[in-house]
Amino acid sequence: MNLCAQLYRSFVAIYRRDGDIEDDSLTTDVAATIVHISVTDGHHMSYRDLFLRLLDGKPSTGPIRGRRFWKLVFARRIFFATIDTDYAGFIAVALMRAVLLKPTVGLFLRPLQCFRTERTIIYPMKRRVFRWLCRLPKLRLFSIIPHDIHPELHEISHDWIHDPQMWDLWIDGQPDLPETDLSRRVEMERGDREVMIYIGAANGIKGFPELVETAKTDSRKLLVVVAGSVPPNFRATASDLRAMGMIVEDRYVSDDEILSLYRIADFAWCRYAPDYDQASGVFGRAFQTGVMPVMRKGSFIEKLFVSRNATSIPDILESDITKIRGSLGNNQS
Missing domain, CATH: 3.40.50.2000 (Glycogen Phosphorylase B;)
Structure with missing residues (x-):
């Protein structure tokens, strides 16, 4: 409990309410799986909406600070649809939830950066941080780069799925593409x-x-x-x-x-x-x-x-969804 109190005081100092933008859609349903993204540009919204549907989840969108930070910390289950836009926020939440033994799952979009060499300080440091994060209890990191193609990713992620954009159109069967x-x-x-x-x-x-x-x-x-x-x-x-x-x-x-x-x-x-x-x-x-x-x-x-x-797309879809659902269900507190 002393450790929890120390972490609480530390993170209150960092994640102040000043400037916080509250997300009215962030659920207070403690039984729901929260699906979080920190930004809304690019593919992030489509990833969030996809996993909201697959996990029957509730949305959380915006910077990880203030009340949102604490709601994420104390939620029953969290799926970070992308972790790459706010590493600091993700790590802070994952640390607190590891202390509380609450399941946290994150999707890692750019894991190969950990093994690049052109930035001699940043990339090796990133590799060490994620290697350490993989030891946290109740945390599961999924790379969207398959480990069978890049086996070195075993070092900085627990498991992998395919990029959801390789199967998301097939959730309701073969897609009927529009004409425009x-x-x-x-x-x-x-x-x-x-x-x-x-x-x-x-x-x-x-x-x-x-x-x-x-x-x-x-x-x-x-x-x-x-x-x-x-x-x-x-x-x-x-x-x-x-x-x-x-x-x-x-x-x-x-x-x-x-x-x-x-x-x-x-x-x-x-x-x-x-x-x-x-x-x-x-x-x-x-x-x-x-x-x-x-x-x-x-x-x-x-x-x-x-x-x-x-490989058939339905088989890829089924395998990937089973992994994500299992990582949340098997770790329920």
Whole structure:
């Protein structure tokens, strides 16, 4: 109890109510599994909503401080749909809950950073911290990078699941992808060409310059569709694509529009820069919808594709959901 009191005083000093933004949706139902995310950009909201449904949970959204911090500490079960946006908050909650012997489960999106070498202090320190966290009672860390592809991740995570974007569309069975004005336009303009989609903002990390070079070599046989904003430094390159008869949607593209492109695409561009070797939502959607991903040889997603291509998506979904549910159910206090 003395240790609990010391931790309580320490964390009150750090997690003051000053500036706290309360989340009215944070449940007071002590029997519920809380599904938490700290930020709402990118894929975080979709991850939260997915696991809310799968775990029949209650949402918690926002910075881990003030009253939210203490509600997370004392909740019966917690699933962090992503831990990567607030390591400090996650670690603080996990420590307190370990003392209280309450089950905590977290999804680790970027575990491979622990083994990178270009930042000689930060990444080794991160590796040591997560190696230590794996020893905490009642804590389970799940990597979205499979351990059979990167066995070193055993060191800093207890187990793994696939990136949920490799199976989330199949929860109610094989998905029926929508049609939109954008997909109908692509169908009208494709002619005899195969369609290759590039999803997201144009940048070097996602290989946009290489995409343009590929389009130049196959412009008669390939219709490239870029669906996402184009920053000023790539506007001239985008103009080159348009001049070749390609489609560039330089704007926010809705989720339905993106899914509609997978409905009619033959290929999805996933040939990212070597230093962006991690799970990919575009790859996951291509895997789910039967679109062939264009990948860099030797990349993580190529290894994943080769090893999982013969596995049915329902089997992957069932295995991953069983792991997550089991980690919460088996550890109930």
